[in-house]
Amino acid sequence: MTRYNFKESEARWQDVWLENRCFSVSDIEDGPKYYVLEMFPYPSGRIHMGHVRNYTLGDLVARYKKARGYKVLHPMGWDAFGLPAENAAIANNIPPAEWTEQNISAMRQQLKSMGLSYDWDREIATCHPNYYKHEQKMFLDFLGAGLAYRKEAWVNWDPIEQTVLANEQVIDGRGWRSGALVEQKRLSQWFLKITDYSEDLLSSLEELDRWPERVRLMQENWIGRSEGMRLRFEIEGREERLEVFSTRADTIFGATFCAISPNHSISSELSPKNPELAAFIEDCNRLGTSEAAIETAEKRGIDTGLRIKHPFLPTKTLPLFVANFVLMEYGTGAIFGCPAHDQRDLDFARKYNLDVIPVVAPKEADPNTFIIGEVAYLEDGIHINSGFLNGLSIVDARAIVATRLEEAGIGTREVNYRLRDWGVSRQRYWGCPIPVITCDACGIVPVPEENLPVELPQEVCFEKPGNPLEHHPTWKKVDCPACGAPAERETDTFDTFFESSWYFARFCSPNSENGIDAAAMAYWMPVDQYIGGIEHAVLHLLYSRFFTRALQKCGYLDMAEPFSGLMTQGMVCHETYQDESGEWLFPEEVHQNDAGENVTVENGLPVTIGRSVKMSKSRKNVVDPEEIISTYGADTARLFMLSDSPPDRDLDWTEAGIEGAWRYVNRLWRMVSEPHIPLIEAGLPTPTDMGENAAAAHRAIHKTIAAVSDDLDRFHFNKVVARIRELTNMLEGLLPEEAGAGWVYRDGLEVVIRLIAPMMPHLAEEMWQALGQEVLVANTTWPVFEPDLLEEEMVTLAVQVNGKLRGTLEVAKDLDQNNVELAALNIDAVVKLLDGRDPRKIIYVPNKIVNIVV
């Protein structure tokens, strides 16, 4: 028995595809196009199983669409800027550029060994000046269009990475990479005006009907639209008004205090004269809002002594507090507190003994005795204690109070969003330099276009902490482009999400002089199918949607949405292993002894098996793709990635699973190398005489083509594998002596090969060649089914009595009710159950069931 020699075969077919330029396309092609893109990797040095899954999925789609006649753009590149390169530079004394290039070469080799259908001529790396010079130009255009600005702001500071983080990069109050508790720091930073597009980014989500619902929902929540009112209250003894935002202006009669953020202008104004307040503000800023949330989130505040006039109650004034739970970044940085109907306000009121006045009571409650305990009342009800709002529901009261406030000129209806502008400055070396210059006389001056790119210096020193660009002896020293006086370059670089926000556009014309070529864009964009991890639901995927809109505004392209279809793949998981001391163990350090117990390979000590979780180096539950590919081949690894779980669900990596895939690969190979029915020559006409099995298999072939095509279109890849396995089982069961079996066997093989080709391309080519075919499978079209063969002449009817299955009937398709009833009532089990009684009713669903009701 022969084994499939994947080592020899896979390398050979990879060369053949390359020589034949099977997957190369031009910047502009004719006919229908399909752009398949997988999220490009960070060049860490080695691929992991998550990459293997991602690229297997993408390759399947790309090869399938090509077979279906589309011009397919399927590129690959490197998201090459980022902090690990700097860490490597410090640890191993190797320049980031060199480290990155080495990693790229190593990973490129690994990807090539997977046999992916990339157009390698389009490869890009974002750390090349040839790439980032274009985004420097874009930034200057954004600046001109008012989409980029610099401001001093409280920012998230990661003390380990020594850099600023965007809100999207702070997870549970910690840096998304370093895990360090994020601090608040006031810095002058560059921002992109993503908030200009809040409404557009939100409302357009509706049209992204080929995106997963949950990603759209996550973006919706992140953008966080809320409708409310901006109110202007008089402050006793002051000219200026206090502006607050509220979604519950209907509860205005329940207001018993006002509160402002520690970073509000009034707080800053009062603090120099009030040491207690100054200390409180400092305390709040040191902790930061996010860390406060991690701890018990105790509400605290300081009374400013100022009094706020109630808009509808002339005699009533409210104390003004500086409070730690009021965020400067949301709304106006000030609120009115209505403790009865807001839990935070209630907690605060109880702590500082403020009044709690209920203004909405449940319908069934007695308004005179309704009181608030420790839980604020948030439900709908009837307004009480509220003057002209008494008796109204929340919705009605909200409308009436809004009109009254507007008429009085102290309120405006307003929509607020949670989304903040995107801070893009990073105090790092290994990123794209921000192309501006600071001049004492002229202020901030953009680098003139003809001086782009602003290139990173090669010689840098990582010995001092902080940003090497900052301590570089010469790099930042430059003459002001405006006045010629000595000036300084901006030493911050862009957030690396800047690069990934437009790389999909660059892939359409990677060698064009322009960063984005309008004609290539018009042909290839948008990306028809984008595939990647769910972790980018509100990071990269939101930034890219904004960036595309910004580029549209600046005339680079003419579309708003970059990705018309999105598939988010699940994680690759593996069991975890720990020895007696709780140390994690690699899978290869564990085996089963003769007694079937799990023990360490080294000295047979007991091992506890933990549940399957995402593969990660820290838990050591990782399997190296290179190891797998060299043991079983790329096709086996690819098959396993597709066969066990639907793509959007987590996949458990198991040794048994990969072994099973490997056995199937060999089984397929033997179907052509050692066929149990001699292979007949190609292209013979369909035999007129076929045995029963052969005819059934012939129909099965066509049903499989139909089902597999449908499942591929719907991304049900695990079902695709199941269907093809079913067909191969059937072909293997064909009897050699039966009429037509030889023809059906060969026909079935040809179909199977073309169906597996997008999943196991090397094996498909090898089998195809063994059948004597001359054209590559990669250049062959998708098989076509004959609709006539999908129809069966006989169907199996389920026969039920009172809804319970009691037997089946083999009948002609579309048999009429009378004949079906006759046959059904004759079944032994039915006769027995009826016991002489007449059925009350008989329900017949043609070709499916007949249900006899007694």
Added chain:
RNA sequence: GCCCAGGUGGCGGAAUUGGUAGACGCGCUGGCUUCAGGUGCCAGUGGCCGCAAGGUCGUGGAAGUUCGAGUCUUCUCCUGGGCACCA
């Protein structure tokens, strides 16, 4: 706390509009091949009762609609994920 997604054999998972639950695979059991392991081949494999034929229960739990519910409705439990002082 709020918002999602999901609970189906020992395991991963199938099951168009409500219409034969468990496709396909893994694992397991028995047999053949083999010096042996592996591979390969044949048979079996949801639980319970039964030698069998067959019966009976069965899609997290409870109720409901229906001739018929994994699928629809209500309540409830559990798991995973996202957001989280957003006024």
